[in-house]
Amino acid sequence: DYTVYALSRRQRMVCMLISGLLFFGIGILFYHHWLAGVILAVGCIWVPKHWTKVLLERRRMTLSLHFKQALYALSSALAAGKSVENGFKESVEDLRMLNPEADTDLIREFTILRTRMEYGQPIEEALQDFSDRAQIEDITNFADVFITCKRTGGDLVEVVRRTSAVIGEKLDIQQDIMVAVSQKKFESKVMFA
Known part of the structure; x- marks a missing residue:
């Protein structure tokens, strides 16, 4: 079925890890505080859903x-x-x-x-x-x-x-x-x- 794309457990974890590190780095870079990095890193929860749409379209x-x-x-x-x-x-x-x-x-x-x-x-x-x-x-x-x-x-x-x-x-x-x-x-x- 080419209308559905499911990430594997490993892909989902790698996606969340990379995006979490990226968001944490952005928080540190712009706010110069580790707490801001942690708060932004929580956004990695929603990245796999977006990444799934990108992979499906590709x-x-x-x-x-x-x-x-x-x-x-x-x-x-x-x-x-x-x-x-x-x-x-x-x-x-x-x-x-x-x-x-x-x-x-x-x-x-x-x-x-x-x-x-x-x-x-x-x-x-x-x-x-x-x-x-x-x-x-x-x-x-x-x-x-x-x-x-x-x-x-x-x-x-x-x-x-x-x-x-x-x-x-x-x-x-x-x-x-x-x-x-x-x-x-x-x-x-x-x-x-």
């Missing part, structure tokens, strides 16, 4: 970017004349070639898709299940378009190619916007400090 963004790469790989496999099922199998290998030492969420998901197909489950059901668990707009849109095209007998190669191009452009625009916004946020934080 995980979802990474999944979305890897999905864009997987769509390009799937599009090229289908354009080369491979079947849809073989195209998904090829895209797993292409993703592994892009980042050989990483075992990303999308590689695991596409491996699950491949395994489900090998057991005889239709690709539409496996893709819809992945879309339901991910709850990312691009993945949901692709799954809906793919399932509709597969059922109605549309030109799957062209649909996958155009969908991957549109999703790729959308993600590029989102990244440009995020860079501009984060730059302005950083500038405001520097000015505030």
Whole structure:
């Protein structure tokens, strides 16, 4: 489920320890008293909740970017004349070639898709299940378009190619916007400090 991220006990403790030390240091630096440092260090209790949100958003963004790469790989496999099922199998290998030492969420998901197909489950059901668990707009849109095209007998190669191009452009625009916004946020934080 890509809508929930749970920190392990160790991650939570490390997060609280680091933030507590940081807050204590800020208290000592600004107030020159250990009691102020201790009072500020108590704020470390709320940091894991915020850190969980940051990690969840990072995980979802990474999944979305890897999905864009997987769509390009799937599009090229289908354009080369491979079947849809073989195209998904090829895209797993292409993703592994892009980042050989990483075992990303999308590689695991596409491996699950491949395994489900090998057991005889239709690709539409496996893709819809992945879309339901991910709850990312691009993945949901692709799954809906793919399932509709597969059922109605549309030109799957062209649909996958155009969908991957549109999703790729959308993600590029989102990244440009995020860079501009984060730059302005950083500038405001520097000015505030």
